Every structure is written in C-alpha cells, then in structure tokens.
Amino acid sequence: MFNLNKVKGILFDYGGTIDSNGMHWAEVIWMAYEALKVPVSKDIFRDAYIHGERTLGKNPIVKPHHTFLDMLRLKSDLQIRWLEDNGHLPPKRNTMELPNLLADWCYGYAREAIDNARPILEQLAERYPLVLVSNFYGNIESVLKDFGLDHLFGSIVESAVVGIRKPNPEIFQLGVDRLGFPADEIVVVGDSYDKDIIPATQIGCQTIWLKNIGWSAYKGDETADIILSDFTEIKQVFAL
Structure with a gap:
C-alpha cells in the first residue's frame, strides 16, 4: 500500500x-511507420524491431556521446536494412531518407x-x-x-x-x-x-x-x- x-x-x-x-517504444516507432506510410505489417515491423534491439545489445554501436536522435537513427537504420534485406520493403522504398524521417518523427514525440x-x-x-x-x-x-x-x-x-x-x-x-x-x-x-x-x-x-x-x-x-x-x-x- x-x-x-x-x-x-x-x-x-x-x-x-x-x-x-x-x-512502449516499439509502439511509438510503429506510430511513426504508420504516419510515414511504411508498407509493412505490424508483425513484420516487430521482427525488425527485435532484430535492431538485439543487434544494439550485442554490439557497441551506440557510443557514450550519442544523443537520443543519434540513437533513433541507428535503430531505424538497422530496422530498415533488415526489412530490405528480407524482402519486406519494395525497391522504391530503398532510400537513405527513411531511417532519418522515422527518427525525426520519434524524436519529436519524445521531446x-x-x-x-x-x-x-x-x-x-x-x-x-x-x-x-x-x-x-x-x-x-x-x-x-x-x-x-x-x-x-x-x-x-x-x-x-x-x-x-x-x-x-x-x-x-x-x-x-x-x-x-x-x-x-x-x-x-x-x-x-x-x-x-x-x-x-x-x-x-x-x-x-x-x-x-x-x-x-x-x-x-x-x-x-x-x-x-x-x-x-x-x-x-x-x-x-
């Protein structure tokens, strides 16, 4: 009590x-995917999210000087690359801009x-x-x-x-x-x-x-x- x-x-x-x-931050990031009309299902997104979190957990990719925006860009890049590598995003979405757009959306939410x-x-x-x-x-x-x-x-x-x-x-x-x-x-x-x-x-x-x-x-x-x-x-x- x-x-x-x-x-x-x-x-x-x-x-x-x-x-x-x-x-939960997976839900926030999913809202960004929806807002930016990333053409994947939520289940596929969650697989990409898990891949990104496990990769960051096993490898010292995030450095002490990284801000939250830096970190969001790293996370988004890992997710989008996984989606592309596994055939979940069509070629037209193969762009360097998408991870940054997702990160910016999420950073605004956090702020x-x-x-x-x-x-x-x-x-x-x-x-x-x-x-x-x-x-x-x-x-x-x-x-x-x-x-x-x-x-x-x-x-x-x-x-x-x-x-x-x-x-x-x-x-x-x-x-x-x-x-x-x-x-x-x-x-x-x-x-x-x-x-x-x-x-x-x-x-x-x-x-x-x-x-x-x-x-x-x-x-x-x-x-x-x-x-x-x-x-x-x-x-x-x-x-x-």
Missing part, C-alpha cells in the same frame, strides 16, 4: 516512462513527452532525491543533457555501465543503496510491469506503475501500489 508520508526518495525508470508517457514531464520532475527534485535506474546503452548522460534533464538526478544506474539489466532486482537495489534509505521509504516509478514493478516490489520498494500500451498484452491481474495512465497524474500523487 502506498504511503506518501514514508517516501524519502524516488527511483525513476527512463525509457518508456519519462520519454514516452508510459508507451513533447519530456517537455510535459520536466516541470513535474523539477518539482519532485525540490522535495526528494531522485535516482535514475535504466536499461540503456551507455549514453544516458548524453540523452539527459540533450533534453535538459541532467541536473535532476543525483545518481544514475545504467545497465550498460553496471552490468546488470532489468528485470534483475539487483539493479534496483543499487538505486536503493545510492539513495541510502530503507527500500520501503523509496518509491519506484516505471512503465514496465515485468521489468520495473515486479523487481521493485521484490526488494520492498513502493511502486507507481505508469500503465500504457506495453510490448505484450496484459493478463489482467497486474497490480502496483498506484497505477497511473498519464505522467501528469504524478502531480496528484505527490500533491504538487
């Missing part, structure tokens, strides 16, 4: 929480979401120490700086740096240790039930689930101390 009076620190997820209002989230984070940072706990590629500091969020987090626990990935609860324990409070005095805010809420609950943290469209359909029995449908609802939770 959520107890605001006990909260002394907050652990935030980044991707999918702060930068897309709870929407709007972050512009809405930033003032709330700033208010929270005045009251509580904030720590970021994220599965990311080693460039999260460059991403935060680009979006004007780098001053808000006292510490960052990034999977590529610490060598632990969600849903391993140990990555959240690192965040708890950096805040220096008992787990039940810390609330974790995240968009992924499996990767954020379950492991945070396992180590005793309070949880706020920003529930939107995920990678998979929900079973219906998922729960958290608080469930939100929009990032701005955090203002009501913390009486901002």
